[in-house]
Amino acid sequence: MGLxxxxxxxxxxxxxxxxxxxxxxxxxxxVVGTLxxxxxxxxxxxxxxxxxxxxxVLAAVPFLTQLLQAPAVVLLEKLRSRRLVAIVCLFVARxxxxxxxxxxxxxxxxxxLVLLVIAETVHCAxxxxxxxxxxxxxxxxxxxxxxxxxxxxxxxxxxxxxxAGTAGAAAALHFSGPTxxxxxxxxxxxxxxxxxxxxxxxxxxxxxxxxSMPEPVPGRQLxxxxxxxxxxxxxxxxxxxxxxxQFAVNLxxxxxxxxxxxxxxxxxxxxLLMSIVSQAANVMVVRIWGQLSDRFTNKTVLTFxxxxxxACIALMALAGEIGPPGWTMSYLIVLHVLMGLTSAGVALAxxxxxxxxxxxxxxxxxxxxxxxxxxxAAGLAPLLGGLFATFFERRELRxxxxx
Numbered sequence: 001m002g003l004x005x006x007x008x009x010x011x012x013x014x015x016x017x018x019x020x021x022x023x024x025x026x027x028x029x030x031v032v033g034t035l036x037x038x039x040x041x042x043x044x045x046x047x048x049x050x051x052x053x054x055x056x057v058l059a060a061v062p063f064l065t066q067l068l069q070a071p072a073v074v075l076l077e078k079l080r081s082r083r084l085v086a087i088v089c090l091f092v093a094r095x096x097x098x099x100x101x102x103x104x105x106x107x108x109x110x111x112x113l114v115l116l117v118i119a120e121t122v123h124c125a126x127x128x129x130x131x132x133x134x135x136x137x138x139x140x141x142x143x144x145x146x147x148x149x150x151x152x153x154x155x156x157x158x159x160x161x162x163x164a165g166t167a168g169a170a171a172a173l174h175f176s177g178p179t180x181x182x183x184x185x186x187x188x189x190x191x192x193x194x195x196x197x198x199x200x201x202x203x204x205x206x207x208x209x210x211x212s213m214p215e216p217v218p219g220r221q222l223x224x225x226x227x228x229x230x231x232x233x234x235x236x237x238x239x240x241x242x243x244x245x246q247f248a249v250n251l252x253x254x255x256x257x258x259x260x261x262x263x264x265x266x267x268x269x270x271x272l273l274m275s276i277v278s279q280a281a282n283v284m285v286v287r288i289w290g291q292l293s294d295r296f297t298n299k300t301v302l303t304f305x306x307x308x309x310x311a312c313i314a315l316m317a318l319a320g321e322i323g324p325p326g327w328t329m330s331y332l333i334v335l336h337v338l339m340g341l342t343s344a345g346v347a348l349a350x351x352x353x354x355x356x357x358x359x360x361x362x363x364x365x366x367x368x369x370x371x372x373x374x375x376x377a378a379g380l381a382p383l384l385g386g387l388f389a390t391f392f393e394r395r396e397l398r399x400x401x402x403x
Contacts, residue, residue, distance in 0.1 A: 003081070003083055003084040003087050003088075003206060005081075005210075006080075006081065006083075006210045006211065006212040006213070007209055007210065007211060007212065008211070008212050010141070010209050010211055014209050015141075015142075015143075015209075018141065018207075018208040018209050019142065019146075019150060021204045021205065021207050021208045022138070022150075022154065022204075022205070022208055023153065023154060023157055024200075024201075024204040025201050025204045025205040025208075026154045026157050026158050027157050027158070027161050027201075028197045028198070028200045028201035028204070029197075029198070029201040030157070030158040030161045030162045030165065031161055031162075031164075031165040031194070031197050032094075032097075032194045032197050032198045032201065033162070033165075034161075034162050034165030034166045034168075034169060035165055035168075035169055035190045035191070035193055035194040035197075036097060036100070036190065036191055036194040037062075038275065039169075039257050039268060039271050039272050039275060040169050040173070040187075040190060040268070040272070041058060041120065042055060042058065042059075042254075042257040042258065043173060043182050043257065043261070043268035043271070044100075044103075044104070044116070044182065044187050045058055045113065045116060046257075046258065046261060046262070047104065047182050047183075047184075047187070048103070048104065048109050048112050048113050048116065049109045049113070050113055051386075051390050052255065052258060052385075052386045052389035052390045052393060053386040053387055053389075053390045054113055054117065054386070055254065055255060055257075055258055055382075055386055055389075056254065056255075056382040056383050056384075056385050056386020056387065056389070057117055057382075057383065057386065058116075058117060058120055059250065059254030059255075059382035059385075059386075060378075060379040060380070060381075060382045060383045061117070061120050061121050061124050061379075062124045063246075063250070063375045063376075063378040063379035063382075064375065064376070064379035065121065065124040065125040065127075065128045066128050066371065066372065066375035066379075067128075067372055067375060067376065068125055068128045068129055068132075069128055069129070069131070069132040069368065069371070069372065070226065070368075070372060072085075072128070072129040072132035072133065073132065073368075075129070076132070076133060076136065076213075080213050081210070082133040082134070082136050082137035082210055082213070083133075083137060083205075083206070083208070083210040085129065085130070085133040086130045086133035086134050086137060086205065087130075087202060087205065087206045089126040089127070089129045089130035089133070090126070090127070090130045090198075090201075090202050090205070091202055092122070092126045093122065093123045093124075093125070093126035093127045093130065094123070094195060094198040094199070094202065096119040096120070096122045096123040097119075097123070097191050097192075097194050097195040097198060098191070098192065098195050099115065099119050100116060100119045100120070100123075100191050101187070101188045101190075101191035101192045101195065102188060103115055103116055103119075104183070104184030104185075104187050104188060105184050105188070134205075136213075137210055140211045140213070140214075141208070141209070141210070141211055159279065159283055162279065163276050163279055163280065166272050166275060166276050166279075167272075167273075167276060169190060169269075169272055170268075170269040170270075170272035170273050170276070171269060172186050172189070172190060172269075173186060173267065173268040173269040173272065174267050174268070174269025174270065175269070182268055226368070226369050226372075228366075228369075229366045229369040229370070230369070232357075232366075234357055235357050235366060235370075238353060238354060238357055238370070239369070239370050239373050239374070241350075242350065242354075242370060242373065242374045242377075243373050243374055243376075243377035244377070245306065245346075245350075245374075246374045246375075246377045246378035246381065247377040247378065247380065247381045248310065248381075249309075249310075249313065249378075249381075250377075250378045250379075250381035250382050250385070251381040251382070251384065251385045252313050252316070252385060253313065254382045254385065255382075255385060255386075255389060256271075256316060257271050258389075259316070259319075260274070260319075260332070263320055264319060264320060264328060264332075265325075266329075270329075274332060274333070274336045275336075277333060277336045277337055277340065278336045278337070278339055278340035278343070279340065280340065281336070281337045281338075281339075281340030281341050281344075282340040282341070282343060282344040283344075284341075285340075285341050285344050285345075286344045286348060289301060289305070289344055289345040289348045289349070290348060292345075293348060293349055293352060298348075298349040298350075298352045298353045298356075299349070299353065301345050301348070301349040302345070302346065302349040302350060302353070304345070305342045305343075305344075305345030305346045305349065306342075306346050308338070308342040309339060309342035309343055309346055312335055312338050312339045312342065313339075315335060316335060318331075319331055319332055319335070354366075354367065354370055
């Protein structure tokens with residue numbers, strides 16, 4: 001079975017084997033993400049001496065590269081082989097991981113940081129194109145009556161293994177040295193392990209069958225598809241909310257790791273533990289938020305959850321004023337629990353509202369356009385946040401009052 005081959009008919013046996021492969025793909029890919037991105041990536045950059053500006057760039061890359069999904073649609077229409085595009089792009093993206101693994105051993109830290117940003121950009125860019133291919137591929141592969149159970153199982157696997165992978169990375173970083181910020185050897189092991197797991201994930205995905213793509217609609221232009229949502233006044237209002245929300249959250253959230261490690265003195269392992277606490281709280285209440293949205297409305301849930309989440313972000317600024325380290329640690333744990341609880345409500349309600357406002361037959365174009373707009377806003381925010389942080393780190397305001 002070649003990567004470019006497609007099938008007009010997929011038997012039930014092939015479907016069952018394919019969905020099983022997708023579960024293995026999700027398992028190994030999730031571990032890759034926990035070992036090689038997020039807090040681990042920020043801790044790696046800090047070990048290399050990154051400024052807040054560089055941290056902002058690294059935080060912006062995953063969002064800004066999502067803009068490549070628009071030209072990826074054109075590529076798919078020309079090649080008409082989603083599995084080929086997905087596997088090739090994933091393989092190229094994951095080749096960046098072994099390069100990132102050895103950067104900690106370079107004596108020139110500035111060169112190491114430049115290569116880290118370049119490698120992360122390549123990794124995220126090809127992942128974005130692969131993600132576009134994967135979404136279309138799986139949408140046509142999995143029957144609608146099994147879609148809910150399929151994604152429920154996949155999400156469960158991803159959540160459990162994501163927590164396990166994060167716990168492993170947290171332990172490795174926490175015991176890596178006196179500061180708990182990691183060492184070149186520990187990061188090499190984390191990124192090397194991630195690369196091995198990524199190859200296993202890609203191998204499983206390559207063995208999933210691909211149904212033939214539907215024939216292209218005559219006269220349909222990509223520009224017209226993406227322009228259509230901007231003519232819908234209600235959907236434009238929703239996109240404004242999503243864009244402003246993502247901008248506000250990502251102006252501060254990517255720098256929590258820097259704040260907790262540099263200002264509060266906690267280890268990277270503790271910061272990863274906080275992400276586990278937040279994930280666990282998120283999983284525990286997502287069903288409750290769903291019941292509340294059915295009983296009341298998605299807008300009601302969003303009206304409560306969104307301000308509460310923003311308040312949690314604002315309260316993070318007080319973490320340095322709590323007092324003894326034990327009290328500060330307890331404060332951060334409670335705060336991350338609340339952020340996990342409220343973010344689950346925001347994610348559920350906003351996704352549901354977006355799908356309801358998208359008209360039938362044009363949902364994919366609406367969702368894709370909204371994703372591009374929010375990705376742009378979310379990508380610009382940490383860039384500005386990093387510049388602001390670097391500017392104010394070198395300055396201080398003092399007030400004197402004599403009586």
